[in-house]
Amino acid sequence: MEYRRLGRTGLKVSTICLGTMQFGWTADKDASFAVMDTAVALGCNFFDTADVYSRWVEGNPGGVSEQIIGEWLAQGHVRRDQIIIATKARGPMGDGPNDQGLSRHHLINAVEASLRRLQTDVIDLYQMHSFDEEAPLDETLRALDDLVRAGKVRYVGCSNYPAWLLTKALWISDVQRLVRFDSLQPHYNLVHRAEFERELLPLCLDQGVGVIPYSPLAGGFLTGKYRRDTPLPDSARASGVRSRYMHKQGFAAVDALETAAQAHEATIAQVAIAWLLANPAVSSAIIGANTVAQLTETMKGADVPLTAAEKTQLDAVTEWK
Ligand SMILES: NC(=O)c1ccc[n+]([C@@H]2O[C@H](COP(=O)([O-])OP(=O)(O)OC[C@H]3O[C@@H](n4cnc5c(N)ncnc54)[C@H](OP(=O)(O)O)[C@@H]3O)[C@@H](O)[C@H]2O)c1
Numbered sequence: 001m002e003y004r005r006l007g008r009t010g011l012k013v014s015t016i017c018l019g020t021m022q023f024g025w026t027a028d029k030d031a032s033f034a035v036m037d038t039a040v041a042l043g044c045n046f047f048d049t050a051d052v053y054s055r056w057v058e059g060n061p062g063g064v065s066e067q068i069i070g071e072w073l074a075q076g077h078v079r080r081d082q083i084i085i086a087t088k089a090r091g092p093m094g095d096g097p098n099d100q101g102l103s104r105h106h107l108i109n110a111v112e113a114s115l116r117r118l119q120t121d122v123i124d125l126y127q128m129h130s131f132d133e134e135a136p137l138d139e140t141l142r143a144l145d146d147l148v149r150a151g152k153v154r155y156v157g158c159s160n161y162p163a164w165l166l167t168k169a170l171w172i173s174d175v176q177r178l179v180r181f182d183s184l185q186p187h188y189n190l191v192h193r194a195e196f197e198r199e200l201l202p203l204c205l206d207q208g209v210g211v212i213p214y215s216p217l218a219g220g221f222l223t224g225k226y227r228r229d230t231p232l233p234d235s236a237r238a239s240g241v242r243s244r245y246m247h248k249q250g251f252a253a254v255d256a257l258e259t260a261a262q263a264h265e266a267t268i269a270q271v272a273i274a275w276l277l278a279n280p281a282v283s284s285a286i287i288g289a290n291t292v293a294q295l296t297e298t299m300k301g302a303d304v305p306l307t308a309a310e311k312t313q314l315d316a317v318t319e320w321k
Contacts, residue, residue: 001043008208273301
């Protein structure tokens with residue numbers, strides 16, 4: 001397993017980050033424990049979760065993914081300091097007006113709740129899940145600065161921020177001497193490129209902001225199990241995948257990945273991961289897995305030696321400029 005610096009920080013993260021959005025949703029506790037055990041055994045030292053996971057499941061108040069990770073940590077499956085735990089806040093965790101958002105009030109409450117669920121005394125990377133237009137950025141950054149000084153959080157990052165806003169946040173941190181966003185978690189894969197590549201990519205490279213893309217397999221589409229004119233696979237993700245990725249260019253990307261995969265005796269999913277990691281801006285790809293078999297297959301993508309020429313050929317299939 002290769003470890004890369006998270007942007008300009010000194011923190012080293014595995015090039016595969018284990019996403020845990022499935023925990024408490026399509027992966028129960030036992031399956032989640034098995035996935036975490038295997039990820040660590042294969043060299044992964046980086047887990048991503050969020051307080052809201054899996055609040056969309058009926059009857060679920062949210063926080064279950066963090067709870068499962070917390071129980072796993074408490075059982076001593078790994079030494080706490082060997083794992084970088086990233087979580088997020090912003091989404092609704094209750095029905096009250098202050099049960100969501102990026103205000104000082106909510107963030108401080110949300111950190112305490114995440115720490116309790118994770119059964120830990122520190123969050124390694126605390127990410128703003130998406131922008132809150134009602135909370136001033138300086139209020140958010142000052143609250144994060146206090147949380148870092150209080151030892152509850154070590155690094156801070158953001159997710160789903162547009163470039164102008166990340167630039168503004170970096171500027172506020174600079175002029176007000178506050179902690180800065182050291183990572184960005186964008187939606188980025190071979191069939192969803194422009195949103196990140198247009199302005200965020202050069203910004204992150206220039207400012208040393210670590211990039212940790214989510215949905216690197218496009219929710220399962222870039223595994224080859226979604227095909228033209230065939231029934232959708234049995235997956236809770238299928239309708240989302242269909243509306244987002246099942247178009248002419250998406251299928252062309254799967255075809256091109258399949259050709260590259262044959263050359264490397266690899267799978268489509270593995271080459272999709274290799275394509276992402278061939279990008280120098282990317283620190284780690286946040287993958288999702290319901291089973292140990294899925295995880296094991298996808299993680300091997302970090303070892304596929306994609307050549308520059310192969311990356312260029314894949315780029316050409318989903319060119320957006
Ligand atoms: N910041 C944000 O707003 C945001 C948004 C989304 C996700 N995330 C983070 O990113 C993580 C990953 O996102 P994602 O789940 O969309 O990532 P993904 O890696 O693109 O998709 C994962 C899904 O693909 C399928 N899959 C995975 N490996 C497979 C394999 N080898 N063969 C066949 N199917 C396979 C599984 O779904 P099926 O088995 O159901 O097909 C799995 O749930 C999440 O867990 C979360 O931590 C963040």
